[in-house]
Amino acid sequence: MxxxxxxxxxxxxxxxxxxxxxxxxxxxxxxxxxxxxxxxxxxxxxxxxxxxxxxxxxxxxxxxxxxxxxxxxxxxxxxxxxxxxxxxxxxxxxxxxxxxxxxxxTDGRGFVESVKSSLALANKRVVLFGAGGAARAVAVELALAGVAHIIIVNRNQERGQELASLVAENTPADAEYHAWTQQYQIPAEADLVINVTSIGLFPNVDAELDIDTESIKSSMVVADGIFNPPETRLIQTAKSKGCTTVNGLxxxxxxxxxxxxxxxxxxxxxxxxxxxxxxxxxxxxx
Ligand code: NDP
The missing domain is CATH 3.40.50.10860 (Leucine Dehydrogenase, chain A, domain 1)
Structure with a gap:
């Protein structure tokens, strides 16, 4: 040969x-x-x-x-x-x-694959923090994978509203924007909570999402897009509440x-x- x-x-x-x-x-x-x-x-x-x-x-x-x-x-x-x-x-x-x-x-499909074994996505309700490039990909692919409803929570209102409209107009899922008010309350009916902002990314590993941690319920699956570090503050808090967690790796x-x-x-x-x-x-x- x-x-x-x-x-x-x-x-x-x-x-x-x-x-x-x-x-x-x-x-x-x-x-x-x-x-x-x-x-x-x-x-x-x-x-x-x-x-x-x-x-x-x-x-x-x-x-x-x-x-x-x-x-x-x-x-x-x-x-x-x-x-x-x-x-x-x-x-x-x-x-x-x-x-x-x-x-x-492949960002969003990668996320969907990584979360599938923890939660059957069909008809689920999602709260997604972030509206940047990765958040857009994750929101669109979750919608194409069959979730019923996505709440986009983002600091910049214009970007957040634009992503909510993008999902609502181009996929079968419903979507709405929520302003990121102080100590944001995650609606109790959420099945999946995801951080797709860069809050908590190395080297700012102690940074935390401004949410009322009392609103995180053990029935929720909590995921973080950040893989460095894999154990973000959000993942740590969710574990302490008894939630199933999915890290960014x-x-x-x-x-x-x-x-x-x-x-x-x-x-x-x-x-x-x-x-x-x-x-x-x-x-x-x-
Ligand atoms: P972008 O820069 O496009 O978006 C950043 C997002 O984070 C925006 O929604 C921005 O809000 C928000 N944000 C940043 N700082 C703050 C803050 N202090 N308070 C509130 N919101 C904030 O980045 P990407 O979308 O590309 O990446 C986002 C995250 O996803 C990163 O941490 C990245 O590591 C991770 N990621 C992980 C991947 C993986 O394979 N695991 C793949 C791709 C990304 P605003 O619009 O208000 O500025």
């Missing part, structure tokens, strides 16, 4: 890129399936994004992730968008399909699984990806 030395290329375009652990889990999954594929973590400034995308195309990269601050601006450089990326208006995964660069969004791994499947057409080992990630981040409870 003749040997060859040309790897298939994937990677990430973001800034800052320094603390992005995605490559570790993707390369572990490639190796586990015997694939000669690489994942290159690239620090890309906004002004260089267009050239980076053209470069990836010229080098026949099979795909790449986009993270902060490129999730919206990358769309101008792509050939087409998948359905949920079009509704969300943001792309975190680009797939090279026969030379055409197609934008997809599941979302990180699951969005990687979906990207892997888009790029390679194969199913990766989730255990291998989790093991690589927990090794890289020194986490024991993955």
């Amino acid at each position: 003749s040997k060859h030395f040309l790897s298939e290329l994937t990677g990430s375009f973001a800034t800052p890129a320094l603390e992005n652990p995605t490559g570790v889990m993707m390369e572990a999954a490639y190796q586990n399936l015997g694939l000669d594929w690489r994942y290159i973590n690239c620090e890309i400034q906004p002004d260089d994004l267009k050239n980076a995308v053209l470069g990836a195309k010229a080098m026949n990269w099979r795909g790449f992730n986009c993270s902060i601050p490129h999730k919206v601006s990358v769309i101008a450089h792509l050939d087409d968008l998948g359905e949920s990326a079009r509704i969300i208006g943001a792309v975190n995964t680009v797939v090279n399909r026969d030379g055409k660069l197609i934008g997809e969004n 599941g979302m990180l791994v699951q969005q990687g699984v979906i990207a892997f499947e888009y790029w390679t057409g194969k199913t990766p080992s989730i255990d291998v990806m989790k093991a690589a990630l927990s090794d890289a981040l020194d986490i024991t409870d993955l």
